[in-house]
Amino acid sequence: MLSVRDVTVAFAGVRALDAVSLEARPGRILGLIGPNGSGKSTLLNVVAGAIAPDSGSVSIEAVPIPAGRPEEVAARGVARTFQIPRLARRLTVIQNMMVGRRDQPGENLLTLLFRPGASRRSERALVVDARAMLARLGLIHLADHAAGGLSGGQQKLLSMGMALMSDPPVLLLDEPAAGVNPVLVEQQIVFLKSLAAEGRTVLLIEHNMEMIADVCDDVVVLDAGTVIARGSPVDIRRNAQVMRSYLGETA
Amino acid sequence: MLQILLNSIVYASEIAVIAVGISLAYSVVRFANFAHIQYAVLGGYFTYAARGLGLGFPVATAISAVLTGLVAIIVERLVFHPLRGLRPEAKMIASWGVALAFRSGVAAVFGGAARVFDVETDTYLLGDAVITSLDLAVVATTIAAMVVLQLLLYRTRIGTGLRALADNRDLAATRGIPPDRLTALMWFLAGAFAALGGTLFALETRLQPDMDLQILLPVFAAVTIGGLSSIAGAVAGACILSLAQNIAIGVDFGAVLSSRSWFLPSQFRDTIAVAAMVLVLCFRPRQLRSGGVR
């Protein structure tokens, strides 16, 4: 279980998060929604260890994560994507996918020098996995294309693929559907559900309400850095405050 | 102590004008132009040549500034413009090639030996510290030049455009800002400031074709301390560096600790410049990484 306790973050006087707490459980998809600038991405960054909170803590299975150390958080099995995709632009799509996997024997200099065979074997297996994942994302035809030359939507898909390469128990996704075409979004939805069904914890930030309604088991609504509502997607739809501030519809 | 302060101010002025040119160019084209210091040397020689024709200092310096500005534009057209899109390190190495070519050109025309400007100076005493009329003129010119540049960058549309270009060239073009024309203008300014700085430097010291090697280190240290792309930073960097050097070498540490006088040997002056730079860099606040962590 992933739990966030009283996390507060301020940037140069601006309170991006104010004592936010939430819990995400294995096998369930937790949606995080809220107006622009309400602190969703900041919260995700805190969970991923990219930002150290001013106060409060994040823990996984009751063990606190090392704040501000993304590499150690990732090593605990947390994978994430960015709202504005980050990729190695000058590497090919398949190479990007392959670095997604952690703990490769070929990344150890000693193994490389004295047991090159181990590295070669793991590479062979890795290529197969990476291609399978690319096929699933509809990017297989771009495998040998430079990642920097992908279109906006394709970059989103690729970065999701990279995150999945290390088979993470916890997955943090920042607007994976923005800029992705509707047919692929439908496939993403199916995909996300299957990931949760495999027992993973998923934290999903989205402005696409259909997707939220469709995949999320629970939803947390942020506004100006505080949680203003939580519950099932249906509950949230009925919440007047959320309707006003976020959905912009008159109830 | 007052003398140390005065020396620092004069030395800071000498390098500041050259340093701001590097910052200016860096902020727009994103590479440190090694040829810039050679522009300063060239500017010094232009002024020297113009003086040789019997022109007064202000006129000779103005001519030199214009000529050097044009040289900078020509180099941009012939070398840096075609190399746009290359990684910054490659452009830096190319700029080093340009500097070599200029240095040998200057040496071929003017000879390898040093030249000095003949200037009559008056000496003034402030307590037991000495300052010359030339020092005063150099400091005043430097201050005036900085004010002009500051106004140009922060009070005019050109400045606005330059800053946009510096941040995101393509996006700037889509806002109607003409990238090539503004870049040329920027090079002209950088060249002209280099010429002015080179002339001031030569007035206080001497002219020789390879003096870029001597100025390189302090100037780049100053620019770096100041944060590479900020004009005010470059000036501040020049002051910090100059003070560090002059205090380290000018203060009698022996007298502070005991009765015997002991100075840090002056050969360590460049070491001080470099060490100051390294220290400032290591302890300056962390830069925002491009795009943050979003």
Place this chain on the structure above:
Amino acid sequence: QSKEPIPIGVIANLTGMDVKTSTDMVRGIQIAADAVNKDGGVDGQPIKLIIEDAQYKTQEALNAATKLYDVDKVPAVIMFGGSSIELAVAPIAKQKGKIIVNTSSSSAKLGDFPGTVYSVLPLDDIVGKALGEWTAAQGVKSAAFVVPNNTFGTGLMDAAATAFEAKGGKIVAKIAYSEGQPDYRADIQQLVSSKPDAIMTTGYGDDSRTIFKDARTLGLKQVWYAGYPSILTVENEAWMNGHLMGVDNGGLSGDVAKKVGADYAAKFGKEEPLPHVFYGYDALMLIARAAAAPGGFSATTMAKSIDGYQGATGAIKWDVRGQRIDPPIDVISYKDGKFVTTGQQ
């Protein structure tokens, strides 16, 4: 003169640091070569100079030396350079049985290559010792040093300081400045605060001029006692008048030097020749003498070439290590825009 020319190599710093002094040394060599060739060369063989740039860098000097020895097949190279450069080339020359004539470095380590390296420049300690003793004899009680931070400068300083202190003088500051700096205000500042009776110095052209200029602007009034005053460049005649004196190589005031000076003026215009012209001249003349000796050019004939030679830098005497000793020493002072010889040590 239809015979094959004799190739002679020259390695000097023609770009980067020390350009002016190097250039003058090469010009002295050229004057000597012209003189030899005009007299019909060495047994009818003209001398051909091959001049290489070392850029004051070991690697470049080595490239130049291997080219000269292997491609141009020169028997001898005249070198101008920091000791580090000459010391790097010396083992190669030794291995190949070639000769180096040193015109500018006064490091004692060059003596480790007897039979390979010959110096026309006297060792610093000789002139340094003379300077220290002579300065003390002028009644100077305390002095500060300002010299370039190289073997030549610090070697001379150490020898002069020892001699000066032995005569009861007091050294209040020893400043070794980095060569080639655009200004030396901070160094002069240290000098001023040490409040010496007099200043002892040596150095080369441009740097010394800058030193003098900064000293003048910072209000220094003391007298300068110099080793080799003639290689210093005076910056302001009026200010320096009567304030600069010292001990120098005595030969430079001799007849040969006057003739070389005239040739220099004829060939290169009105510029005042630096003493390096004379060292260069002597270096080549000695090589020519060795080549003309019975048996041709070799380490043996080279060692003997000085016998009876009266050069532009006076008579030359080598110790067993090929280092120049016992040079004639003059006392020189700067008056009314030029150096005049006022006596002999």
Place this chain on the structure above:
Amino acid sequence: MSVPPESRAAGAALRLDAVSAGYGPLVILDRLSMALRPDEILLVLGANGSGKSTLLKTVMGLTTITGGILHKDDVDITRWATHRRAAGGIGYVPQNNNVFAGLSVRDNLGMGAYLQPAKRAAAQEAVLDLFPRLRERLGATAGALSGGERRMLSIALTLMADPAVLLLDEPSSDLAPAMIDLVFAAIQRIRRERRIPVLLVEQNVARGLAIADRVVVLVRGSVAADMPAAAVQRDHLHALFLHGSVGAAPAIQAQRSVP
């Protein structure tokens, strides 16, 4: 690829005749022809990688054009530099990389008014009224803004220049639903009041269709369909998207290199 006759009509705000364009040797748009009529909102749809952004970049002069002619108001602008097109009244909101990340929000807005410095104050007030969130963040560095705030800023920047033609690349992405309503209402209002045509790229098909007059569908860099917005059926689009992206004919393999 057959070109609907109305695309050739004179008097179009923008007209592309058999334009081929791409990145260096890579050709993405394949002899594409289309027109943007005065005061219409034209929605461009297409699978990921079908060339929508490339189309807008080509109009803006940010790609390599290897063939065809591009007209604005019947003037050939094919060879114009980007800044000249902007000065000629084309306003562009890029999909990514769309603000001056190192400058403050206030300075960014200044760049928006670069072409008309005199009108800056009024124009700035107008966009800040549209995006009150930005008013609170005027002093912040644009690179530190949240995804949605960035998008707002980039739209604001473009609106400030008072363009005669608007190119919008996925303006709704990253925006919260309430904000999308505001932005789309603003687009419609601007179109109505100033009578300027809008070329709109959207993956949010439902939203786009709600305000568009006409729809063009891109498949592999060419126009595959051109129809009134009202005539669009969901199944129809579904097939196109499938065909364009996940299906058998991948976009990238259709691209040829210039000889």
Place this chain on the structure above:
Amino acid sequence: MLDFLVFAVTMIAIWSVVALSLDLQFGLCGLVNFGQILPFALGAYGPAISAAHGGSISAGLALGLAMAAVGGVLVLAPVGRLSQDYWALVSLGASEIFRLLMVNVTPIAGGQDGTAVARVSNPLAALGLALGLLLAMLLLARRIDRSPLGRLMRVLREDDLLVATLGRNPFRVQALVTVVAWLMAALAGALYAHVVGFVAPSSFSVAETFIVWTALILGGAGSLLGAVVGTAFVQFISVSTRFLAAWSGLPFDLVANLRLGIFGVVLVLVFLLRREGLVPERKVRVDAVGP
């Protein structure tokens, strides 16, 4: 003539190793190191310090390697806090500080005048050693280049936060490549010391770092062969222009200046004509404009 060529090739081989070590750091990993002459100098000063204090050759070698490994990590330490441009100047500064210390603190290894060390007096033996070292280092670099480690380094070159997000410690990767690269350069430095037989500070100035950079970028950063080809090319221009004097008959001082000028012009021309270097990195092209 033969000796001359042998010496030239020996030097090319030694400097190629330095260029190769820079290629590992910059070409693959994106570490902009403007002080690459420092590990070379440390490697050379190991033998020099040992010789100056009566130590053995192997003690000198060990000292040089140890200094380089420790120095590498020390110089790298601030990198986490700095953006690349600044780190470039920090590394430059470190190399200058070391050189200035060697110039000014005479007891360490002879100051400005330097120190003699044991010399490999047989030119062919020197050549063999240099080529052997180059070959071994090329193989090592190639193995790293083509491995998952090389791939990770290339990601690091573009985005260190991405590397961290993917669960690897960017600093550890940087430290690893720095230590390997610095040991490489230090080996080259030690060999240089013994081939030349003399170590002095003037061989290790900033200008030398730039020559290595020039070689690497002319050759094609990111490609291992490029490092060697670039070094050979640079040495070739430098050496071949020496024959200019005999050929042109111009005055000697003009020729010396022209040589440098030609070097500069050729350098710029190669950039203009072959933007990616003589042997470009095998890579996929991406345009600057993002989607």
